[in-house]
Amino acid sequence: MEDPLPTTARSAPDRLLSVLAAFDHAHPALTLTDISRRAGLSLTTAHRLVGALTQWGALERDESGAYHVGLRLWEVAALAPRGLALRQVALPYLEDLYEATHENVQLAVRDGHDVVYIEWLSGRSAVGVRIRVGARWPLHVTGVGLALLAHGDPQLQETYCAVPLASYTDHTITDSAQLRRVLAEVRRTDVAVSNRQVTDDALSVAAPVRGPGGTVVAAVSVVVPHADARVPALIPTVRLAARGISRALGWQPD
Numbered sequence: 076m077e078d079p080l081p082t083t084a085r086s087a088p089d090r091l092l093s094v095l096a097a098f099d100h101a102h103p104a105l106t107l108t109d110i111s112r113r114a115g116l117s118l119t120t121a122h123r124l125v126g127a128l129t130q131w132g133a134l135e136r137d138e139s140g141a142y143h144v145g146l147r148l149w150e151v152a153a154l155a156p157r158g159l160a161l162r163q164v165a166l167p168y169l170e171d172l173y174e175a176t177h178e179n180v181q182l183a184v185r186d187g188h189d190v191v192y193i194e195w196l197s198g199r200s201a202v203g204v205r206i207r208v209g210a211r212w213p214l215h216v217t218g219v220g221l222a223l224l225a226h227g228d229p230q231l232q233e234t235y236c237a238v239p240l241a242s243y244t245d246h247t248i249t250d251s252a253q254l255r256r257v258l259a260e261v262r263r264t265d266v267a268v269s270n271r272q273v274t275d276d277a278l279s280v281a282a283p284v285r286g287p288g289g290t291v292v293a294a295v296s297v298v299v300p301h302a303d304a305r306v307p308a309l310i311p312t313v314r315l316a317a318r319g320i321s322r323a324l325g326w327q328p329d
Contacts, residue, residue, distance in 0.1 A: 090116060094124045095133065095144075100210060104141040161293060162194045165284070165320045169196055172297065172316040176309070179298040181279075182320075183219040185227065186211065188235055190220035190294075213241045215248050218269040218281030219294035225261035226283050226291035232258060246271040266310050267294075271301050280309045282317035287325035295320060 085093075097105060097113035105113065111121035125142060128134040132147030165182050173180045173196045182194040189211040214220035214235065224235060236251040248254050261267045267281045281296035295317045297309055318328075 090114070090120060091124055091128070094121065094128060095148075098144055100207065104137070104143050106141055110142065161324075164323050165194065165293070165295070168316045168319040168323070169194060169295065171319075172295070172312065173198070175312050176297050176299070180316075181219060181296045181298065182284075182293060183217075183223070183296075184293045185214065185220075185223040188214055190214050190217055190223060192219075193293075212273065215240055215254055216243060216269065216272040218267045218279030218296040218298075221257060221261055221267035221269055222281045222283045222294035222296075223291065225258040225267065243273050244271055244275050246275070248272065266314060267296075268306060276301050278306070280306060280313050282310075282314045284317050284324070285321040285326040287327075289326060292324070293320070 093114040093116065094110055097110045102109070102113070107121060107125060108118065110116075110125060111118045114121060116124070125134060129136060129142070129145070132145045134142045135145040136142050161184070162182065169180050169182060177198045179198075180196040181192055183190045183192045185191070190213075191211045192208055195208055212220060214224040224232060232255070236254055240249045240251065240254065241247070242249050248257060257267075265282060267279075269279045269281070271278060277298050278301045279296045279298040281294050283291040284293040284295055286292040295313060297313055299305070299309065321328075
């Protein structure tokens with residue numbers, strides 16, 4: 076496959092990043108041919124870039140010849156303040172929240188119009204969820220996403236509501252006017268409830284996590300079976316965890 080754009084149109088960093096972007100949760104292991112196709116690069120170019128990334132440690136090759144993301148990238152990612160650093164601060168409070176509920180507990184941050192999960196604790200009997208660390212979903216379909224979107228700047232909210240809203244179940248919010256009403260309620264109550272928006276059997280209760288200046292930097296949630304949901308009882312528990320993480324980050328409420 077030839078590069079879809081000439082070399083002058085795709086810079087060297089762009090082509091290098093396209094190799095890394097070829098990997099995702101659905102494609103954690105790729106052959107060189109797969110990388111070439113998914114990155115839109117010629118096989119020769121892909122071979123050269125994959126070789127350089129493998130030598131540096133960003134990629135690793137297994138015995139079958141397939142490539143995986145390497146540990147060197149994990150080392151670099153650990154330096155991200157919104158990633159592992161935030162996770163380390165939050166983990167004791169997430170563990171307390173799990174012990175109080177024995178349900179799925181999640182910590183997430185916003186990346187553009189998506190929510191990205193940076194920690195997830197789950198018990199054997201907890202409801203199944205389509206979440207893993209590093210997974211991303213549209214902001215409007217999850218509790219943590221609604222909490223983050225509601226506390227984002229008004230321009231973000233207007234831009235988000237101006238585009239078609241992805242749908243996953245019959246209960247997913249797809250009307251922008253309804254989404255605006257939900258976001259206003261989240262700001263009023265400081266808690267977000269997402270009911271059967273991703274799967275028909277799960278409900279999440281989320282609360283915002285604030286940084287030193289009071290800006291919302293993350294959100295924490297509990298995901299429970301819809302049929303057994305005890306939302307009024309879960310709200311103060313989730314809020315307590317969010318406030319604990321916020322205080323640990325340096326937030327001092329008025």
